[in-house]
Amino acid sequence: xxxxxxxxxILALLGYEAMHQKPxxxxxxxxxxxxxxxxxxxxxxxxxxxxxxxxxxQGNLVLVNKDYPIHQAGILTDVVNLFQHKELVxxxxxxxxxxxxxxxxxxxxxxxxxAADKEGxxxxxxxxxxxxxxxxxxxxxxxxxxxxxxxxxxxxxxxxSLDIGSTQSEMSQAPEGTWLKxxxxxxxxxxxxxxxxxxxxxxxxxxxxxxYVGLPHSLIxxxxxxxxxxxxxxxxxxxxxxxxxxxxxxxxxxxxxSKDTTIQVPSNRKxxxxxxxxxxxxxxxx
Ligand SMILES: [Zn+2]
Numbered sequence: 001x002x003x004x005x006x007x008x009x010i011l012a013l014l015g016y017e018a019m020h021q022k023p024x025x026x027x028x029x030x031x032x033x034x035x036x037x038x039x040x041x042x043x044x045x046x047x048x049x050x051x052x053x054x055x056x057x058q059g060n061l062v063l064v065n066k067d068y069p070i071h072q073a074g075i076l077t078d079v080v081n082l083f084q085h086k087e088l089v090x091x092x093x094x095x096x097x098x099x100x101x102x103x104x105x106x107x108x109x110x111x112x113x114x115a116a117d118k119e120g121x122x123x124x125x126x127x128x129x130x131x132x133x134x135x136x137x138x139x140x141x142x143x144x145x146x147x148x149x150x151x152x153x154x155x156x157x158x159x160x161s162l163d164i165g166s167t168q169s170e171m172s173q174a175p176e177g178t179w180l181k182x183x184x185x186x187x188x189x190x191x192x193x194x195x196x197x198x199x200x201x202x203x204x205x206x207x208x209x210x211x212y213v214g215l216p217h218s219l220i221x222x223x224x225x226x227x228x229x230x231x232x233x234x235x236x237x238x239x240x241x242x243x244x245x246x247x248x249x250x251x252x253x254x255x256x257x258s259k260d261t262t263i264q265v266p267s268n269r270k271x272x273x274x275x276x277x278x279x280x281x282x283x284x285x286x
Pocket of ligand 1: 156161162163208209210
């Protein structure tokens with residue numbers, strides 16, 4: 001065979017290989033991949049929400065402790081005297097006629113005690129709810145810094161926290177205390193000052209003090225054994241977090257806020273905003 005014929009045959013074979021195999025297969029795959037990606041991206045419709053700086057001071061997740069005082073904007077606006085609203089006192093009793101609490105928190109509390117009742121636990125009593133500054137000052141003077149916080153630094157000043165008792169015995173011994181410790185998180189409440197977290201909260205173990213934070217936050221905090229201080233720090237580090245609880249998909253995101261601004265939220269889902277009382281807001285989409 002002549003040399004040029006030999007090389008012609010080689011070139012022809014290489015050309016055939018190049019044209020008929022690899023390029024076609026690659027193109028085919030790329031086409032499929034592009035198609036699949038396009039199919040899997042959900043249509044996202046968003047809306048722009050105006051956020052005022054003051055919003056960092058209000059909501060179910062505001063942190064109130066010795067370092068972060070309450071702001072006027074954070075006090076719940078639906079606080080009522082429960083003794084004067086007997087229709088709200090259902091499934092529990094009041095220590096006295098001064099007990100005040102946010103109406104919406106009472107609603108969640110009632111749902112919780114009714115669930116406990118079904119399990120045979122039904123001797124609940126509210127000992128204290130909302131306290132104004134002069135009541136808190138007196139308590140701080142009487143109880144001291146290990147058991148109370150100065151006026152303006154207590155969650156009781158918001159109307160979001162309550163001291164729950166049992167008509168039978170002390171909460172550390174009572175079935176009501178044991179039940180709440182295990183189940184309160186399912187109803188949006190947290191045991192705010194646990195025994196093993198006194199170094200973080202700065203407050204002694206209080207088996208009676210519960211605070212509302214809402215779902216899914218209460219359950220995440222319980223699962224991860226985090227106080228509110230630790231949970232807010234965790235959210236700040238995570239920035240976004242998704243979880244499914246009781247069949248509901250939640251998307252939680254932290255947004256630092258230093259001035260009036262805007263954020264994007266989905267326009268086709270419900271959402272709830274809360275400040276952290278420090279430096280940002282948390283958006284809970286569900
Ligand atoms: Zn308390």
